[in-house]
């Protein structure tokens with residue numbers, strides 16, 4: 227097959243192979259372009275160094291400053307910063323008093339942490355299906371899974387696009403259940419002119435290096451509910467009502483533990499980096515949107531690849547740029563396309579294996595194929611292309627060239 231498909235041009239007397247790299251051609255680029263990467267500059271580094279020379283490495287003033295900056299971006303009264311996005315999800319479940327016997331509805335097309343947080347509290351995640359064109363939670367599927375035990379819905383802003391919060395709020399209001407946004411992909415986005423972070427009772431962010439802004443590791447929850455914010459502040463510090471700095475400021479040694487919490491504190495070192503990064507969020511998001519627009523434009527004319535669609539009335543923050551392959555018209559499967567693009571030095575990835583198909587859930591919670599058919603079907607054909615603010619225009623064109631070369635080669 228390789229020979230039959232091999233194409234050469236010799237109009238100028240030189241023979242240029244346009245075979246894909248996986249079949250003996252030369253790769254589109256010499257070095258691997260990752261799917262995501264942090265952008266750290268000298269201002270970020272100086273902010274971290276300043277903390278290292280200060281009195282407070284953790285539980286200090288940078289935590290408050292970072293939280294205030296997050297609340298501003300989210301348009302909420304409160305933000306609670308913790309050690310990771312996963313800790314933030316756990317804190318959200320704790321604050322809502324999710325416990326044994328309770329059910330929480332989670333879309334299956336997400337990172338496992340969106341569902342694992344339910345298990346940390348001894349409750350049961352119930353997986354809902356997604357829309358084919360956006361891979362966002364299908365509100366009708368969530369509604370069909372509500373039972374008297376349902377306590378909350380976790381909505382995941384997959385790839386950076388906010389979910390249908392108008393419909394979700396109506397559904398949750400009708401049943402008296404809480405709405406949590408896993409907004410780990412969507413900081414800086416908006417929905418009907420409201421900021422991501424203000425769209426649910428609690429919204430969760432991650433500051434892992436592949437996300438929009440980073441603190442190394444880190445996470446936060448935003449809310450307008452003071453009681454929930456207080457519960458989460460105590461939860462990140464062993465269930466103790468005061469922290470070390472509050473006691474130092476009051477000249478007091480006495481503290482009480484009033485519930486069982488964890489050590490989910492974030493350091494001032496991380497918060498200094500996070501705050502410095504957050505100041506650049508707007509520019510980061512608009513560069514991501516610019517790259518996505520260029521991809522959209524190019525893929526409109528490339529056969530057998532369909533980008534996810536974005537609904538009107540919202541701003542997609544594009545943590546990921548996901549394409550769906552038309553497998554019926556290709557001579558290989560997604561793994562074949564993945565390998566071919568990797569050989570071109572394009573760092574494609576797959577987000578995600580639906581959570582209900584992970585062996586842990588299948589064996590322990592008896593989940594499996596057939597429970598969320600749209601997500602299961604979509605999984606077979608999805609690929610995430612590189613998208614991050616520091617990508618050059620040349621990097622973007624490399625991705626487009628590689629995708630078009632590889633898909634033309636495998637066209638049925």
Ligand SMILES: *Cc1c(COP(=O)(O)O)cnc(C)c1O
Nearest residue numbers: 310311312337339410432433434
């Ligand atoms: C990254 C991510 C998390 C977990 O965040 P960490 O900071 O890595 O713990 C949770 N949910 C989603 C959708 C994510 O993308």
